[in-house]
Amino acid sequence: MRKNYRMKNIFADKASLVLRRMLKDPERRWVVRDFTGPGGVSLGMSQEVLKAMEKKGYIERVKKGPNSYAILTNKEKLISDWLEEYSFDQNVIDTYYSTDKNILNKFRKVLKENQYALTLHTGANFITSFVRTEEIFIYLSLKDWKKDILNIRQKLDLKELVRGGNIHLIHPFYKNSVFFNTQKIKGYTVVSNLQLYLDLYNFQPRGREQAEHLRNLLEEKGRNLE
Numbered sequence: 457m458r459k460n461y462r463m464k465n466i467f468a469d470k471a472s473l474v475l476r477r478m479l480k481d482p483e484r485r486w487v488v489r490d491f492t493g494p495g496g497v498s499l500g501m502s503q504e505v506l507k508a509m510e511k512k513g514y515i516e517r518v519k520k521g522p523n524s525y526a527i528l529t530n531k532e533k534l535i536s537d538w539l540e541e542y543s544f545d546q547n548v549i550d551t552y553y554s555t556d557k558n559i560l561n562k563f564r565k566v567l568k569e570n571q572y573a574l575t576l577h578t579g580a581n582f583i584t585s586f587v588r589t590e591e592i593f594i595y596l597s598l599k600d601w602k603k604d605i606l607n608i609r610q611k612l613d614l615k616e617l618v619r620g621g622n623i624h625l626i627h628p629f630y631k632n633s634v635f636f637n638t639q640k641i642k643g644y645t646v647v648s649n650l651q652l653y654l655d656l657y658n659f660q661p662r663g664r665e666q667a668e669h670l671r672n673l674l675e676e677k678g679r680n681l682e
């Protein structure tokens with residue numbers, strides 16, 4: 457029996473997989489089933505997200521019977537509305553401290569590439585080298601958060617301070633979609649350029665500055681926020 461969906465928020469975790477796929481290939485003609493299957497959403501959710509996107513003016517739907525399709529027509533409005541709905545602060549973050557200047561490389565050795573993704577200035581600087589910072593921000597995908605975090609902390613000698621720290625381990629708000637379209641840069645796994653932009657835009661310090669610099673740099677290279 458098929459579930460009946462009422463789409464409350466197309467910027468929610470699983471629903472955003474539809475948006476992310478469309479932004480990754482903005483010229484494509486899409487059908488409902490393109491968003492289903494492994495790593496995707498259900499048929500019902502796919503239909504409801506597309507309906508909501510049409511109402512908001514992000515897409516146009518061409519109805520030609522079996523040859524019907526949807527196409528992304530206003531990606532700028534889609535992204536700007538997404539920035540209104542999402543903030544990096546929606547993630548849950550465990551913060552620790554390390555004096556090790558080589559800690560990022562050690563993280564890469566301890567974690568599998570599908571277990572983590574770098575974000576904020578940590579990830580963006582692999583593309584821009586724009587903001588100098590000692591802070592490290594890492595999304596983690598762990599089966600047992602408490603147990604696995606303890607194991608990581610022991611291996612990397614991460615200290616817990618009363619306040620503050622420089623190592624930020626992120627339990628993602630977008631637990632399904634934050635790892636969509638990750639990229640490998642200089643041997644490190646970094647979130648997609650779209651996720652970097654979303655995370656940075658309302659982040660302090662210097663997040664918006666970095667976000668706009670990243671976007672400009674990508675546009676110069678003829679690349680999309682995807």
